[in-house]
Amino acid sequence: DGVDPLQGTKRFRIENAGDRVFTLTATTPVPPAYSLQTALKVWDIPVVDHLAVTPEFAAEEGDPVTVEWVTSHDGAYVELYLVDRITLEPEPTPVYSGPTPSGSAIVHPTIAKPHILFVVYNPLGARTDQLLRIGVHPATIARLDVSSFDVLVGEEVTIEWETARATDARWSESFFDLSTSPTATPSGMASLDAATTYTFPDGFTFLHDGQALSEIRVSTHGWLSTALSVTGLFSNVHLPDSSSSGNVDLAIFWDDLTPRNGSTVSWEYFESPVPHVVIQWTDAHFTGDSNSHLTFQVVLFENGRFEYRYGDLWTTGTDPNRPLGSSVTIGAQNISRTQGLTVAHNQTNQDGWTGRALVWSSFNQLLDESTPRPTPLSGTWTLKPHRTRTYTLRAWNGHSEHEEEFEIRVHPRSTLDAWVEPAEPTTGETVVLHWFGKHLTSLVVEDDAGNVVHAAPQSQLESGSFSLGALPPGDHVVRLKGVGQIPRDEHEVEVEFTVQ
Numbered sequence: 445d446g447v448d449p450l451q452g453t454k455r456f457r458i459e460n461a462g463d464r465v466f467t468l469t470a471t472t473p474v475p476p477a478y479s480l481q482t483a484l485k486v487w488d489i490p491v492v493d494h495l496a497v498t499p500e501f502a503a504e505e506g507d508p509v510t511v512e513w514v515t516s517h518d519g520a521y522v523e524l525y526l527v528d529r530i531t532l533e534p535e536p537t538p539v540y541s542g543p544t545p546s547g548s549a550i551v552h553p554t555i556a557k558p559h560i561l562f563v564v565y566n567p568l569g570a571r572t573d574q575l576l577r578i579g580v581h582p583a584t585i586a587r588l589d590v591s592s593f594d595v596l597v598g599e600e601v602t603i604e605w606e607t608a609r610a611t612d613a614r615w616s617e618s619f620f621d622l623s624t625s626p627t628a629t630p631s632g633m634a635s636l637d638a639a640t641t642y643t644f645p646d647g648f649t650f651l652h653d654g655q656a657l658s659e660i661r662v663s664t665h666g667w668l669s670t671a672l673s674v675t676g677l678f679s680n681v682h683l684p685d686s687s688s689s690g691n692v693d694l695a696i697f698w699d700d701l702t703p704r705n706g707s708t709v710s711w712e713y714f715e716s717p718v719p720h721v722v723i724q725w726t727d728a729h730f731t732g733d734s735n736s737h738l739t740f741q742v743v744l745f746e747n748g749r750f751e752y753r754y755g756d757l758w759t760t761g762t763d764p765n766r767p768l769g770s771s772v773t774i775g776a777q778n779i780s781r782t783q784g785l786t787v788a789h790n791q792t793n794q795d796g797w798t799g800r801a802l803v804w805s806s807f808n809q810l811l812d813e814s815t816p817r818p819t820p821l822s823g824t825w826t827l828k829p830h831r832t833r834t835y836t837l838r839a840w841n842g843h844s845e846h847e848e849e850f851e852i853r854v855h856p857r858s859t860l861d862a863w864v865e866p867a868e869p870t871t872g873e874t875v876v877l878h879w880f881g882k883h884l885t886s887l888v889v890e891d892d893a894g895n896v897v898h899a900a901p902q903s904q905l906e907s908g909s910f911s912l913g914a915l916p917p918g919d920h921v922v923r924l925k926g927v928g929q930i931p932r933d934e935h936e937v938e939v940e941f942t943v944q
Contacts, residue, residue: 464483464484464485466482466484487519487570489566490516493514495513495514495574497509497510498510500579501579501580502579502581505555505580507552507580508550511524511562513548515546516545517545517564517566520543521542521565522544522563522565524561525538526554526559526561527558527559527560528557529555529557545564553580555580555843559577561573561575579844580844581609581843582844583840583841583844584607584846585605585606585837585846585847586608587604588605589605593851593853594930595852595854595855596857596928596930596933597717597856598718598857599828602824602825603825603826604824605822605837606821607821611840611842613840614818615817615835616798616836617815619753620722620741622712622724623707625712628711629711630710631711632706633703633709634705634706634708635664639661641661642660642662643659644713648719651747651748652807653780662711662723663675663677664701664709664728665678666697666699666740669693670693670779671691677691677692678700679700680772683785683789684782686781691781692777693776694807696725696740696752697754697774698773700731701728702728702731702734703725703728704727704729708726716856717830718857719746722741725741727739733759733761735760735761736767737758745830749805750804752801752804753800754798768794768796772790773788773790774802775787776804776808778807785808787802795817800815802814803827813826813827830854832852833851833854835849837849855933858884858926859880859882860880860924860926861880861881862878862922864877864922868942868944869915869943869944871917875941876909876912877910877911877922877939879924880906881906881926882906883929884928886905886926887908887925890923890925892920892922897912898910905926916943918943919940920941920942921938924936924939
Protein backbone atom coordinates (compact mmCIF):
# COMPACT_ATOMS: atom_id res chain seq x y z
CA ASP A 445 0.00 0.00 0.00
CA GLY A 446 2.98 2.32 -0.36
CA VAL A 447 3.65 2.30 3.44
CA ASP A 448 7.21 1.77 4.54
CA PRO A 449 7.06 -1.01 7.18
CA LEU A 450 10.43 0.01 8.57
CA GLN A 451 9.24 3.35 9.99
CA GLY A 452 5.98 4.78 11.38
CA THR A 453 3.93 5.61 14.49
CA LYS A 454 1.26 3.86 16.55
CA ARG A 455 -1.25 5.69 18.75
CA PHE A 456 -3.51 3.89 21.25
CA ARG A 457 -5.24 4.35 24.62
CA ILE A 458 -4.01 2.57 27.75
CA GLU A 459 -6.93 1.76 30.05
CA ASN A 460 -5.19 0.65 33.24
CA ALA A 461 -2.48 2.33 35.26
CA GLY A 462 0.80 0.60 36.03
CA ASP A 463 4.18 -0.31 34.49
CA ARG A 464 4.18 -1.11 30.79
CA VAL A 465 6.88 -2.54 28.44
CA PHE A 466 6.53 -2.21 24.65
CA THR A 467 8.55 -4.46 22.30
CA LEU A 468 9.18 -3.76 18.59
CA THR A 469 10.48 -6.76 16.62
CA ALA A 470 11.86 -6.58 13.06
CA THR A 471 12.33 -9.68 10.92
CA THR A 472 13.96 -10.40 7.56
CA PRO A 473 14.04 -13.48 5.35
CA VAL A 474 17.37 -14.19 6.93
CA PRO A 475 17.16 -14.79 10.68
CA PRO A 476 17.61 -13.83 13.44
CA ALA A 477 14.87 -11.28 14.27
CA TYR A 478 15.86 -8.06 16.01
CA SER A 479 13.89 -6.52 18.92
CA LEU A 480 13.95 -3.26 20.87
CA GLN A 481 12.05 -2.57 24.14
CA THR A 482 10.96 0.59 25.89
CA ALA A 483 9.40 0.87 29.38
CA LEU A 484 7.01 3.49 30.71
CA LYS A 485 4.81 4.09 33.76
CA VAL A 486 1.13 4.95 33.41
CA TRP A 487 -0.12 7.16 36.29
CA ASP A 488 -3.69 7.01 37.50
CA ILE A 489 -5.74 9.89 38.90
CA PRO A 490 -4.67 10.27 42.56
CA VAL A 491 -6.81 8.39 45.09
CA VAL A 492 -7.17 9.26 48.78
CA ASP A 493 -7.54 5.95 50.60
CA HIS A 494 -7.66 7.36 54.12
CA LEU A 495 -8.03 10.84 55.61
CA ALA A 496 -8.72 11.41 59.30
CA VAL A 497 -8.01 13.76 62.17
CA THR A 498 -7.10 13.03 65.80
CA PRO A 499 -8.75 14.19 67.99
CA GLU A 500 -11.96 14.67 66.02
CA PHE A 501 -12.12 18.34 66.96
CA ALA A 502 -10.10 21.05 68.66
CA ALA A 503 -11.58 21.74 72.07
CA GLU A 504 -10.31 25.32 71.97
CA GLU A 505 -9.19 27.60 69.18
CA GLY A 506 -5.54 27.01 68.35
CA ASP A 507 -5.35 23.52 69.87
CA PRO A 508 -3.29 21.15 67.69
CA VAL A 509 -4.84 18.26 65.81
CA THR A 510 -3.10 15.59 63.76
CA VAL A 511 -4.20 14.99 60.18
CA GLU A 512 -3.36 11.52 58.84
CA TRP A 513 -3.59 10.36 55.24
CA VAL A 514 -2.88 7.45 52.92
CA THR A 515 -2.87 7.76 49.10
CA SER A 516 -2.46 5.18 46.34
CA HIS A 517 0.65 6.60 44.63
CA ASP A 518 4.27 6.31 45.64
CA GLY A 519 5.07 9.45 43.72
CA ALA A 520 2.27 11.54 45.21
CA TYR A 521 2.79 15.10 46.41
CA VAL A 522 0.36 16.45 49.02
CA GLU A 523 -0.70 19.87 50.31
CA LEU A 524 -2.91 20.85 53.27
CA TYR A 525 -4.80 24.17 53.34
CA LEU A 526 -6.93 25.74 56.08
CA VAL A 527 -10.48 26.40 54.80
CA ASP A 528 -12.88 29.21 55.67
CA ARG A 529 -15.85 28.04 57.78
CA ILE A 530 -18.47 29.98 55.80
CA THR A 531 -17.18 30.27 52.23
CA LEU A 532 -15.23 26.97 52.23
CA GLU A 533 -12.49 28.80 50.34
CA PRO A 534 -8.93 27.60 51.12
CA GLU A 535 -6.13 29.90 52.17
CA PRO A 536 -3.65 30.68 49.36
CA THR A 537 -0.70 29.15 51.21
CA PRO A 538 -0.67 25.54 52.43
CA VAL A 539 0.04 24.78 56.09
CA TYR A 540 1.85 21.65 54.96
CA SER A 541 3.30 20.36 51.67
CA GLY A 542 5.63 17.55 50.72
CA PRO A 543 6.22 14.37 48.69
CA THR A 544 4.60 12.12 51.30
CA PRO A 545 2.03 9.69 49.83
CA SER A 546 1.27 8.47 53.35
CA GLY A 547 1.92 10.47 56.46
CA SER A 548 0.65 12.95 59.02
CA ALA A 549 0.93 16.61 59.93
CA ILE A 550 -0.02 18.76 62.89
CA VAL A 551 -2.29 21.72 62.14
CA HIS A 552 -3.88 24.41 64.32
CA PRO A 553 -7.45 25.08 63.11
CA THR A 554 -9.26 28.25 64.12
CA ILE A 555 -12.95 29.11 64.49
CA ALA A 556 -12.78 31.19 61.30
CA LYS A 557 -10.82 28.52 59.40
CA PRO A 558 -11.55 25.18 61.04
CA HIS A 559 -11.45 22.80 58.05
CA ILE A 560 -8.66 21.28 55.96
CA LEU A 561 -8.51 20.93 52.18
CA PHE A 562 -6.32 17.93 51.35
CA VAL A 563 -4.81 18.05 47.83
CA VAL A 564 -2.81 15.21 46.30
CA TYR A 565 -0.97 15.37 42.94
CA ASN A 566 0.50 12.60 40.82
CA PRO A 567 3.86 13.22 39.08
CA LEU A 568 2.08 14.50 35.96
CA GLY A 569 0.23 17.19 37.92
CA ALA A 570 -3.26 15.63 37.99
CA ARG A 571 -4.88 16.37 41.37
CA THR A 572 -7.59 15.12 43.70
CA ASP A 573 -9.14 17.29 46.44
CA GLN A 574 -10.90 16.17 49.61
CA LEU A 575 -12.39 18.38 52.33
CA LEU A 576 -11.86 17.33 55.93
CA ARG A 577 -14.22 19.08 58.33
CA ILE A 578 -12.75 19.74 61.75
CA GLY A 579 -14.77 21.26 64.57
CA VAL A 580 -13.26 23.96 66.75
CA HIS A 581 -14.97 24.36 70.13
CA PRO A 582 -18.03 22.66 68.58
CA ALA A 583 -21.46 22.67 70.13
CA THR A 584 -22.14 19.02 70.92
CA ILE A 585 -25.02 16.95 72.27
CA ALA A 586 -22.88 14.90 74.61
CA ARG A 587 -25.66 12.64 75.90
CA LEU A 588 -29.21 11.87 74.83
CA ASP A 589 -31.11 9.09 76.62
CA VAL A 590 -34.72 8.10 75.91
CA SER A 591 -36.41 5.68 78.31
CA SER A 592 -38.49 4.03 75.57
CA PHE A 593 -39.09 4.46 71.85
CA ASP A 594 -42.24 2.29 71.81
CA VAL A 595 -44.98 3.10 74.31
CA LEU A 596 -48.66 2.58 74.88
CA VAL A 597 -50.75 5.71 74.68
CA GLY A 598 -50.50 7.64 77.94
CA GLU A 599 -47.32 5.93 79.16
CA GLU A 600 -44.51 8.13 80.42
CA VAL A 601 -41.32 8.67 78.47
CA THR A 602 -38.34 10.35 80.10
CA ILE A 603 -35.75 12.13 77.98
CA GLU A 604 -32.42 13.22 79.44
CA TRP A 605 -29.81 15.28 77.63
CA GLU A 606 -26.50 17.03 78.14
CA THR A 607 -24.75 19.44 75.81
CA ALA A 608 -21.16 20.64 75.71
CA ARG A 609 -19.74 23.91 74.40
CA ALA A 610 -23.24 25.09 73.42
CA THR A 611 -24.72 28.49 74.18
CA ASP A 612 -28.29 27.65 73.11
CA ALA A 613 -30.47 24.57 72.69
CA ARG A 614 -33.99 23.94 71.46
CA TRP A 615 -36.41 21.02 71.44
CA SER A 616 -38.88 20.71 68.56
CA GLU A 617 -41.69 18.24 67.88
CA SER A 618 -42.81 17.12 64.45
CA PHE A 619 -46.07 18.62 63.21
CA PHE A 620 -48.76 16.26 61.92
CA ASP A 621 -49.95 18.35 58.98
CA LEU A 622 -53.67 17.82 58.47
CA SER A 623 -53.52 19.60 55.10
CA THR A 624 -51.83 16.50 53.66
CA SER A 625 -54.60 14.18 54.86
CA PRO A 626 -57.01 13.22 52.05
CA THR A 627 -59.73 12.45 54.61
CA ALA A 628 -59.69 15.82 56.40
CA THR A 629 -62.87 17.89 56.14
CA PRO A 630 -62.52 21.52 55.01
CA SER A 631 -64.62 23.97 57.01
CA GLY A 632 -65.57 26.01 53.96
CA MET A 633 -64.84 29.27 55.81
CA ALA A 634 -63.26 31.61 53.27
CA SER A 635 -64.35 35.06 54.43
CA LEU A 636 -63.11 37.49 57.05
CA ASP A 637 -64.53 37.07 60.59
CA ALA A 638 -66.07 33.69 59.71
CA ALA A 639 -67.05 31.13 62.35
CA THR A 640 -68.86 27.83 62.14
CA THR A 641 -69.98 25.03 64.44
CA TYR A 642 -68.19 21.71 64.18
CA THR A 643 -70.28 18.76 65.37
CA PHE A 644 -68.07 15.91 66.53
CA PRO A 645 -68.57 12.39 65.13
CA ASP A 646 -71.08 10.18 66.91
CA GLY A 647 -69.70 8.76 70.12
CA PHE A 648 -66.99 11.39 70.62
CA THR A 649 -67.23 14.16 73.20
CA PHE A 650 -64.68 16.64 74.53
CA LEU A 651 -64.74 17.17 78.29
CA HIS A 652 -64.33 20.88 79.05
CA ASP A 653 -65.02 22.53 82.40
CA GLY A 654 -67.01 19.49 83.52
CA GLN A 655 -69.20 19.39 80.42
CA ALA A 656 -69.05 16.70 77.72
CA LEU A 657 -69.22 18.73 74.52
CA SER A 658 -70.49 17.20 71.29
CA GLU A 659 -69.82 20.34 69.23
CA ILE A 660 -67.63 23.44 69.29
CA ARG A 661 -67.54 26.84 67.59
CA VAL A 662 -64.50 27.31 65.33
CA SER A 663 -63.28 30.73 64.15
CA THR A 664 -60.90 31.76 61.40
CA HIS A 665 -59.28 33.97 64.06
CA GLY A 666 -57.63 31.00 65.78
CA TRP A 667 -60.02 30.28 68.66
CA LEU A 668 -62.71 27.81 69.80
CA SER A 669 -65.81 28.67 71.80
CA THR A 670 -68.66 26.86 73.55
CA ALA A 671 -70.91 29.80 72.59
CA LEU A 672 -72.24 28.33 69.36
CA SER A 673 -73.63 31.56 67.91
CA VAL A 674 -70.61 33.78 68.51
CA THR A 675 -68.80 35.29 65.53
CA GLY A 676 -66.22 38.00 64.89
CA LEU A 677 -63.99 38.47 67.96
CA PHE A 678 -60.92 39.37 65.92
CA SER A 679 -59.53 41.57 68.71
CA ASN A 680 -57.70 39.32 71.17
CA VAL A 681 -57.84 39.88 74.93
CA HIS A 682 -56.13 38.51 78.03
CA LEU A 683 -57.87 35.47 79.56
CA PRO A 684 -59.95 35.05 81.65
CA ASP A 685 -62.29 37.75 80.37
CA SER A 686 -66.01 37.72 81.15
CA SER A 687 -66.94 40.52 78.75
CA SER A 688 -68.46 39.93 75.34
CA SER A 689 -65.01 40.51 73.87
CA GLY A 690 -63.72 37.43 75.68
CA ASN A 691 -66.34 34.90 74.60
CA VAL A 692 -63.61 32.38 73.77
CA ASP A 693 -62.75 29.09 75.48
CA LEU A 694 -59.54 27.99 73.76
CA ALA A 695 -57.24 30.58 72.20
CA ILE A 696 -54.77 28.60 70.12
CA PHE A 697 -53.32 31.55 68.18
CA TRP A 698 -55.95 34.27 68.59
CA ASP A 699 -55.46 37.33 66.42
CA ASP A 700 -57.05 39.11 63.49
CA LEU A 701 -56.45 36.34 60.94
CA THR A 702 -57.68 35.87 57.38
CA PRO A 703 -58.17 32.51 55.61
CA ARG A 704 -56.77 32.10 52.11
CA ASN A 705 -59.58 29.76 51.03
CA GLY A 706 -62.27 27.43 52.32
CA SER A 707 -59.68 24.79 53.22
CA THR A 708 -57.62 27.04 55.50
CA VAL A 709 -59.51 25.64 58.50
CA SER A 710 -60.15 21.89 58.47
CA TRP A 711 -60.71 19.07 60.92
CA GLU A 712 -60.59 15.31 61.24
CA TYR A 713 -61.47 12.63 63.78
CA PHE A 714 -59.00 9.83 64.56
CA GLU A 715 -59.85 6.60 66.36
CA SER A 716 -56.27 5.50 67.05
CA PRO A 717 -54.15 5.36 69.11
CA VAL A 718 -56.86 6.96 71.26
CA PRO A 719 -59.96 8.82 70.01
CA HIS A 720 -59.16 12.48 69.28
CA VAL A 721 -60.09 15.37 67.02
CA VAL A 722 -57.62 17.64 65.21
CA ILE A 723 -58.67 21.14 64.09
CA GLN A 724 -56.07 22.93 61.98
CA TRP A 725 -55.53 26.41 60.56
CA THR A 726 -53.34 26.00 57.46
CA ASP A 727 -51.42 28.92 55.97
CA ALA A 728 -53.69 31.58 57.44
CA HIS A 729 -52.31 35.11 57.44
CA PHE A 730 -52.56 38.20 59.58
CA THR A 731 -55.18 40.57 58.23
CA GLY A 732 -53.27 43.22 56.31
CA ASP A 733 -50.17 41.03 55.92
CA SER A 734 -50.67 38.49 53.15
CA ASN A 735 -46.94 37.75 53.31
CA SER A 736 -47.43 35.99 56.64
CA HIS A 737 -47.92 32.22 56.80
CA LEU A 738 -49.44 30.68 59.91
CA THR A 739 -50.10 26.97 60.43
CA PHE A 740 -51.21 25.62 63.81
CA GLN A 741 -53.72 23.18 65.32
CA VAL A 742 -55.55 22.07 68.44
CA VAL A 743 -55.97 18.40 69.39
CA LEU A 744 -58.98 17.50 71.58
CA PHE A 745 -59.24 14.30 73.65
CA GLU A 746 -62.27 12.79 75.34
CA ASN A 747 -60.77 13.03 78.84
CA GLY A 748 -60.41 16.82 78.61
CA ARG A 749 -56.76 16.89 77.60
CA PHE A 750 -56.01 19.24 74.74
CA GLU A 751 -52.86 20.24 72.91
CA TYR A 752 -51.88 23.36 70.98
CA ARG A 753 -49.37 22.45 68.27
CA TYR A 754 -47.56 24.92 66.05
CA GLY A 755 -46.26 24.37 62.54
CA ASP A 756 -44.57 27.01 60.40
CA LEU A 757 -45.23 30.58 61.58
CA TRP A 758 -43.36 33.25 59.64
CA THR A 759 -43.64 36.39 57.56
CA THR A 760 -41.70 38.41 55.02
CA GLY A 761 -43.84 41.41 55.91
CA THR A 762 -42.83 44.54 57.77
CA ASP A 763 -43.34 43.17 61.30
CA PRO A 764 -41.29 40.00 61.94
CA ASN A 765 -42.46 39.89 65.58
CA ARG A 766 -46.10 39.08 64.82
CA PRO A 767 -45.49 35.34 64.15
CA LEU A 768 -43.56 35.37 67.44
CA GLY A 769 -46.74 36.43 69.24
CA SER A 770 -46.48 40.22 69.54
CA SER A 771 -50.22 40.65 68.81
CA VAL A 772 -51.53 37.19 69.75
CA THR A 773 -53.31 35.60 72.72
CA ILE A 774 -52.53 31.98 73.61
CA GLY A 775 -54.51 30.59 76.52
CA ALA A 776 -57.76 29.02 77.76
CA GLN A 777 -60.62 29.72 80.14
CA ASN A 778 -63.72 28.08 81.59
CA ILE A 779 -67.24 28.33 80.23
CA SER A 780 -68.30 31.02 82.72
CA ARG A 781 -65.20 33.08 81.79
CA THR A 782 -64.17 33.46 85.44
CA GLN A 783 -61.07 31.25 85.51
CA GLY A 784 -58.37 30.68 82.95
CA LEU A 785 -54.72 30.83 82.05
CA THR A 786 -52.95 33.03 79.52
CA VAL A 787 -49.63 31.69 78.28
CA ALA A 788 -48.91 34.70 76.09
CA HIS A 789 -50.71 37.96 75.32
CA ASN A 790 -49.28 40.50 72.89
CA GLN A 791 -45.85 39.26 73.87
CA THR A 792 -42.95 38.62 71.49
CA ASN A 793 -41.48 35.19 72.14
CA GLN A 794 -37.96 35.26 70.72
CA ASP A 795 -37.72 31.51 71.22
CA GLY A 796 -40.54 31.11 68.69
CA TRP A 797 -43.62 28.89 68.54
CA THR A 798 -42.80 26.76 65.50
CA GLY A 799 -42.24 23.11 66.41
CA ARG A 800 -43.68 23.62 69.86
CA ALA A 801 -46.57 21.96 71.72
CA LEU A 802 -48.55 23.23 74.71
CA VAL A 803 -50.23 20.34 76.54
CA TRP A 804 -53.20 21.10 78.82
CA SER A 805 -55.03 18.86 81.27
CA SER A 806 -57.75 21.51 81.67
CA PHE A 807 -58.46 25.16 80.92
CA ASN A 808 -56.17 26.36 83.73
CA GLN A 809 -53.56 23.60 83.93
CA LEU A 810 -50.61 23.55 81.55
CA LEU A 811 -48.61 20.32 81.87
CA ASP A 812 -44.84 20.00 82.23
CA GLU A 813 -44.85 17.64 79.26
CA SER A 814 -45.25 20.67 76.99
CA THR A 815 -42.22 21.25 74.78
CA PRO A 816 -39.54 22.70 77.08
CA ARG A 817 -39.01 26.23 75.80
CA PRO A 818 -36.72 27.89 76.55
CA THR A 819 -34.70 24.69 76.49
CA PRO A 820 -31.98 24.25 79.12
CA LEU A 821 -28.56 23.17 77.89
CA SER A 822 -28.89 20.01 79.98
CA GLY A 823 -32.03 18.64 81.53
CA THR A 824 -34.83 16.10 81.82
CA TRP A 825 -38.21 16.04 80.09
CA THR A 826 -41.01 13.62 81.01
CA LEU A 827 -44.01 13.39 78.71
CA LYS A 828 -46.96 11.15 77.89
CA PRO A 829 -47.17 11.14 74.09
CA HIS A 830 -50.57 10.44 72.57
CA ARG A 831 -49.41 10.15 68.96
CA THR A 832 -46.28 8.97 67.16
CA ARG A 833 -43.93 11.90 66.65
CA THR A 834 -40.34 12.81 65.86
CA TYR A 835 -38.46 14.86 68.44
CA THR A 836 -35.44 16.98 67.55
CA LEU A 837 -32.84 18.52 69.85
CA ARG A 838 -30.62 21.21 68.35
CA ALA A 839 -27.65 22.67 70.21
CA TRP A 840 -25.54 25.51 68.86
CA ASN A 841 -23.08 28.28 69.61
CA GLY A 842 -21.90 31.18 67.50
CA HIS A 843 -20.12 29.05 64.91
CA SER A 844 -21.35 25.44 65.07
CA GLU A 845 -24.39 23.30 65.76
CA HIS A 846 -25.31 19.70 66.50
CA GLU A 847 -28.71 18.11 65.94
CA GLU A 848 -30.15 14.76 67.03
CA GLU A 849 -33.62 13.40 66.35
CA PHE A 850 -35.58 10.28 67.20
CA GLU A 851 -39.10 8.91 66.90
CA ILE A 852 -41.33 7.83 69.77
CA ARG A 853 -43.89 5.37 68.44
CA VAL A 854 -47.23 5.42 70.28
CA HIS A 855 -49.36 2.29 70.15
CA PRO A 856 -53.03 1.93 71.12
CA ARG A 857 -53.87 -0.11 74.19
CA SER A 858 -55.47 -3.43 73.34
CA THR A 859 -58.68 -4.75 74.88
CA LEU A 860 -60.11 -8.25 75.24
CA ASP A 861 -63.51 -9.47 76.45
CA ALA A 862 -64.85 -13.04 76.37
CA TRP A 863 -67.93 -15.07 77.30
CA VAL A 864 -69.54 -18.44 76.61
CA GLU A 865 -72.91 -19.29 75.14
CA PRO A 866 -75.06 -20.56 76.58
CA ALA A 867 -74.08 -18.85 79.82
CA GLU A 868 -75.42 -21.79 81.88
CA PRO A 869 -74.95 -24.89 79.71
CA THR A 870 -76.40 -28.27 80.56
CA THR A 871 -74.88 -31.71 80.12
CA GLY A 872 -74.57 -32.65 76.47
CA GLU A 873 -75.05 -29.09 75.26
CA THR A 874 -72.38 -27.60 72.98
CA VAL A 875 -70.52 -24.69 74.59
CA VAL A 876 -69.19 -21.94 72.32
CA LEU A 877 -66.57 -19.43 73.47
CA HIS A 878 -66.92 -15.90 72.03
CA TRP A 879 -64.54 -12.95 72.26
CA PHE A 880 -64.16 -9.36 71.20
CA GLY A 881 -60.76 -7.67 70.96
CA LYS A 882 -59.15 -4.44 69.74
CA HIS A 883 -55.57 -3.82 68.60
CA LEU A 884 -54.48 -7.44 69.22
CA THR A 885 -51.64 -9.12 67.33
CA SER A 886 -52.11 -12.63 68.77
CA LEU A 887 -54.69 -14.60 70.77
CA VAL A 888 -54.70 -18.17 72.11
CA VAL A 889 -57.28 -20.14 74.08
CA GLU A 890 -56.24 -22.53 76.87
CA ASP A 891 -58.32 -25.20 78.58
CA ASP A 892 -58.56 -25.95 82.32
CA ALA A 893 -55.17 -27.70 82.27
CA GLY A 894 -53.38 -24.85 80.49
CA ASN A 895 -53.20 -26.58 77.11
CA VAL A 896 -53.58 -24.39 74.04
CA VAL A 897 -56.71 -25.58 72.28
CA HIS A 898 -57.04 -22.77 69.77
CA ALA A 899 -54.85 -20.06 68.19
CA ALA A 900 -56.99 -17.36 66.63
CA PRO A 901 -56.14 -16.50 63.01
CA GLN A 902 -55.64 -12.88 62.01
CA SER A 903 -59.24 -12.65 60.81
CA GLN A 904 -60.56 -13.51 64.30
CA LEU A 905 -58.46 -11.19 66.46
CA GLU A 906 -61.18 -8.54 66.67
CA SER A 907 -64.12 -10.90 66.89
CA GLY A 908 -64.34 -14.66 66.89
CA SER A 909 -65.65 -17.85 68.43
CA PHE A 910 -64.49 -21.38 69.16
CA SER A 911 -66.55 -24.44 69.96
CA LEU A 912 -65.56 -26.11 73.22
CA GLY A 913 -67.93 -28.97 72.47
CA ALA A 914 -70.10 -30.78 74.99
CA LEU A 915 -68.35 -30.71 78.36
CA PRO A 916 -68.85 -32.93 81.41
CA PRO A 917 -70.82 -31.60 84.37
CA GLY A 918 -68.95 -29.40 86.83
CA ASP A 919 -66.99 -26.16 87.00
CA HIS A 920 -64.82 -25.14 84.05
CA VAL A 921 -62.32 -22.38 83.33
CA VAL A 922 -61.16 -21.22 79.90
CA ARG A 923 -58.29 -18.74 79.56
CA LEU A 924 -57.72 -16.35 76.68
CA LYS A 925 -54.28 -14.79 76.33
CA GLY A 926 -53.84 -11.86 73.98
CA VAL A 927 -50.93 -9.60 73.06
CA GLY A 928 -51.25 -6.06 71.71
CA GLN A 929 -48.95 -4.16 69.37
CA ILE A 930 -46.01 -4.30 71.78
CA PRO A 931 -45.10 -7.40 73.83
CA ARG A 932 -45.79 -5.92 77.26
CA ASP A 933 -49.39 -5.12 76.32
CA GLU A 934 -50.70 -8.49 77.51
CA HIS A 935 -54.18 -9.64 78.47
CA GLU A 936 -55.35 -12.75 80.28
CA VAL A 937 -59.09 -13.25 80.56
CA GLU A 938 -60.63 -16.16 82.46
CA VAL A 939 -64.14 -17.32 81.64
CA GLU A 940 -65.63 -19.44 84.41
CA PHE A 941 -68.83 -21.40 83.93
CA THR A 942 -70.61 -24.44 85.28
CA VAL A 943 -72.13 -27.26 83.26
CA GLN A 944 -75.29 -28.43 85.02
